[in-house]
Amino acid sequence: MFDTSELVINMGPQHPSTHGVLRVILRLDGERVVASDVVIGYLHRGIEKLSEHRDWSQIVALTDRMDYVAAATNNLGYCETVEKLMSLEVPKRAQYIRTILAELQRIASHLLWLATHAIDLGAMTVFLYCFRERELILDLFEEYCGARLTYNSMRIGGLPYDLPVGWDRKVREFCRIQEAKLVEYEELLTHNRIWLERTRDVGVISAADAIAIGLCGPPLRGSGVSRDVRKDEPYAAYADFEFDIPIGSRGDTYDRYLLRLEEFYQSIRIIRQALDGLPEGPIMAKVPRVIKPPAGETYHAIESPKGELGYFIAADGRSTSPYRFRVRPPSFCNLQALPRLIKGHLVADVVALIGTIDIVLGEVDR
Amino acid sequence: MIETVLIPLIKVITVFIAVLAAVAYMTLLERKVVAWVQSRLGPMRVGPHGVLQPIADAFKLLVKEDITPSQVDRGVYTAAPIILIVTALVVFAVIPFGGETVWFGRKISLSVADINVGLLYIVSVSSLGVYGIILGGWASNSKWPLLSSLRASAQLVSYEVAVTMILVSVILTAGTLNMAEIVRAQLHAGLWFVFVQPVAFVIFFIGGLAETNRSPFDLPEAEQELVGGFHTEYSGMRFAFFMLAEYANMIVVSSVATTLFLGGWLRPFPNVAALSLLGLVPGWIWFSLKVFGLLYVFLWVRATLPRYRYDQLMRLGWKVLIPLAIANLIVSAAVKVLV
Amino acid sequence: MGEAIAFYVLSALILGFAILVITTRNTVHSVLFLVLTFLFVAALYVLLSAEFLAVIQVLVYAGGIVVLYLFVVMLVNLKRPPEAYQDAHRQTWLGLILGGVVLAELAAIFTYSLVGTTTAATATAAAPEAIGGNVERVGWLLYTDYLIPFEVASMLLLVAMVGAIVLAKREL
Numbered sequence: 001m002f003d004t005s006e007l008v009i010n011m012g013p014q015h016p017s018t019h020g021v022l023r024v025i026l027r028l029d030g031e032r033v034v035a036s037d038v039v040i041g042y043l044h045r046g047i048e049k050l051s052e053h054r055d056w057s058q059i060v061a062l063t064d065r066m067d068y069v070a071a072a073t074n075n076l077g078y079c080e081t082v083e084k085l086m087s088l089e090v091p092k093r094a095q096y097i098r099t100i101l102a103e104l105q106r107i108a109s110h111l112l113w114l115a116t117h118a119i120d121l122g123a124m125t126v127f128l129y130c131f132r133e134r135e136l137i138l139d140l141f142e143e144y145c146g147a148r149l150t151y152n153s154m155r156i157g158g159l160p161y162d163l164p165v166g167w168d169r170k171v172r173e174f175c176r177i178q179e180a181k182l183v184e185y186e187e188l189l190t191h192n193r194i195w196l197e198r199t200r201d202v203g204v205i206s207a208a209d210a211i212a213i214g215l216c217g218p219p220l221r222g223s224g225v226s227r228d229v230r231k232d233e234p235y236a237a238y239a240d241f242e243f244d245i246p247i248g249s250r251g252d253t254y255d256r257y258l259l260r261l262e263e264f265y266q267s268i269r270i271i272r273q274a275l276d277g278l279p280e281g282p283i284m285a286k287v288p289r290v291i292k293p294p295a296g297e298t299y300h301a302i303e304s305p306k307g308e309l310g311y312f313i314a315a316d317g318r319s320t321s322p323y324r325f326r327v328r329p330p331s332f333c334n335l336q337a338l339p340r341l342i343k344g345h346l347v348a349d350v351v352a353l354i355g356t357i358d359i360v361l362g363e364v365d366r
Numbered sequence: 367m368i369e370t371v372l373i374p375l376i377k378v379i380t381v382f383i384a385v386l387a388a389v390a391y392m393t394l395l396e397r398k399v400v401a402w403v404q405s406r407l408g409p410m411r412v413g414p415h416g417v418l419q420p421i422a423d424a425f426k427l428l429v430k431e432d433i434t435p436s437q438v439d440r441g442v443y444t445a446a447p448i449i450l451i452v453t454a455l456v457v458f459a460v461i462p463f464g465g466e467t468v469w470f471g472r473k474i475s476l477s478v479a480d481i482n483v484g485l486l487y488i489v490s491v492s493s494l495g496v497y498g499i500i501l502g503g504w505a506s507n508s509k510w511p512l513l514s515s516l517r518a519s520a521q522l523v524s525y526e527v528a529v530t531m532i533l534v535s536v537i538l539t540a541g542t543l544n545m546a547e548i549v550r551a552q553l554h555a556g557l558w559f560v561f562v563q564p565v566a567f568v569i570f571f572i573g574g575l576a577e578t579n580r581s582p583f584d585l586p587e588a589e590q591e592l593v594g595g596f597h598t599e600y601s602g603m604r605f606a607f608f609m610l611a612e613y614a615n616m617i618v619v620s621s622v623a624t625t626l627f628l629g630g631w632l633r634p635f636p637n638v639a640a641l642s643l644l645g646l647v648p649g650w651i652w653f654s655l656k657v658f659g660l661l662y663v664f665l666w667v668r669a670t671l672p673r674y675r676y677d678q679l680m681r682l683g684w685k686v687l688i689p690l691a692i693a694n695l696i697v698s699a700a701v702k703v704l705v
Numbered sequence: 706m707g708e709a710i711a712f713y714v715l716s717a718l719i720l721g722f723a724i725l726v727i728t729t730r731n732t733v734h735s736v737l738f739l740v741l742t743f744l745f746v747a748a749l750y751v752l753l754s755a756e757f758l759a760v761i762q763v764l765v766y767a768g769g770i771v772v773l774y775l776f777v778v779m780l781v782n783l784k785r786p787p788e789a790y791q792d793a794h795r796q797t798w799l800g801l802i803l804g805g806v807v808l809a810e811l812a813a814i815f816t817y818s819l820v821g822t823t824t825a826a827t828a829t830a831a832a833p834e835a836i837g838g839n840v841e842r843v844g845w846l847l848y849t850d851y852l853i854p855f856e857v858a859s860m861l862l863l864v865a866m867v868g869a870i871v872l873a874k875r876e877l
Binding site for chain 3: 483487
């Protein structure tokens, strides 16, 4: 009777809700997404290739720029991988401080995630509340290493600086503030009917699908698969601490939201334990002035706030640069789920689903 | 001569200026209130605490270059914002800002026109406002803004049904369509109608949020929306008109809600003689206080709640609000007959 | 005197816009002129002291029905069908015939109303006189004398609504 046609629409790369320069091409039937295509590469800066021409210590500054929302985590993953290649033993105190920094980054990353997810769905106030708390973390980091976003805060073998005087007291104060504010965020969102309607049963991934696609981090745990590198293959000082891994059950956006919210509390728990048990000692292992790992290759993964962040490094034993430096970014792998996630949903859900995967384009494109 | 021309003229000018000033300062109020909720300060630079911000904004918009895209339908492009703002402002002709007062020995009622079908007039003029949105989207001469504007107008039309049913229940309770008489009915009943018809008030307010395209029903004009809304192709003063019309509509909804449910110009407890000291405050000040109270709730809701998806919004309007409004109507009718 | 001037001005505007409705090329403009026509008809009602009818005219006709016309016109790209260009005179003949029929009908009504004034039913005029006001009178008439047509009209609307939903739903 009537001639209907599908509409092809382009979202991005410049768009308030794509969390970076992401381009999604949607094919719509009315309001429903029939098929989609994700185009990336707008933020490719050649970090992996650049690393082949940098010293091992210089690469730490490059890794900051990948997941720029939680930069210290990238530093940690890289340093640990090289230490694994060199079979270096990092002092206990450095491990503990590294853990504290990594967990502070987890909180900072989740704050940004919550802020952007909420404002995508219309809750403007949560955006500003989360950024208010994130400022506190950025201040802590500024006091520690001098930078607010790209920290260069770890070295191969340990840390560049010891903690400033009074820093641990400030971190404890931050934990106290953050716990109080989390109650505020939950009051605004968790039982809000509109929030529930926008996130319940939206973007459901089954556990089998999640494993098949290769998801990691909160999207995987939200579908019920218990996999966290901190528990399964402990690194830094995580083996010394008690913490829980929140697991979802339905695999929808609401579960992933609750999961990440619970990870806030667990991170605060880890930070407090680390501060309580912080040992004295050196912060840097005995490392030669020019770092030259023996020939070989290794892969090491850590649990970044977005998922499993892995580094594969191949050294040829002779030069002061890696032969091959390859990053396994969690956002890149999780982004593969996007076309399957948004199929069948309405256009207005697309922004919610991009937000729930929690991607950072710096990591996706490198 | 004085009765038929001068006094109405003075009333019209006063109301016009008051409403335009209110609309302009609503823009500032919105930015300030939403900012305070979000632990920041809002505009602070222009004038003390940003008080002159609306004037600066108005000036900027006036001197902006008037860009008309080449492929649009000239007449419709210009008419759309005009329709919106005219239908919003014209409603104020029947809103009673105060009771009968005596000025210079003459008895005048503080509403510009006191017509017998005041409430219906308001509803009919508001329903004409839909054209502004439809034509605004059509004038953009591209498919997606058009579809977006049609969606927005479908939202408006749907919530109009629920709101009109609520108004019928209020008419039942008050027994008249005349706005001033409705306020007097509340005086005789001794109770504001919000206590007699609480469900009606809530539904009216929610419907008002949807009618004015305010959060949580503002998907058609949200920045996170995939494609531009109905005012994509507008800039400068015409865009300002769209925004002014939205605020004017908010003030209309608040004024109507105040008149129908919150006792209009009556002071609290109008029949309690002990509080007659409150009667020293003129009626229009009570009216303004109540209207601003409701406007504050509009802003509060915007700062707090996430926004509904379009299909959830329509489902709420058709499957929840309209049945509730009909039920309210039946119950009011039953109570009116039996009591 | 003022009434007469108002009446003639309004009628001229109504006729003018009605002619524009049928002569404009652009369909959307045509619909918009229709809205204006309805608005001026409402003004005419006000002139006849039928305020209720005026407001209902704006609310239902201009603010409801024509909005839906506009939806359809905008969504469906209407162009003149090719047959219209072939025989330019066919439409003119049809128009003249139909116009003649309507004119005859108007003349009949006019003469009948002049002749039948005395036999106009005054019985129904008795009850509403006691109730003042426009709205009350219309309401009284609707619910006493014209109750059956009122109920039938609401049934008609219900059928239309159900039909629209059935046509538009994807799966039933």
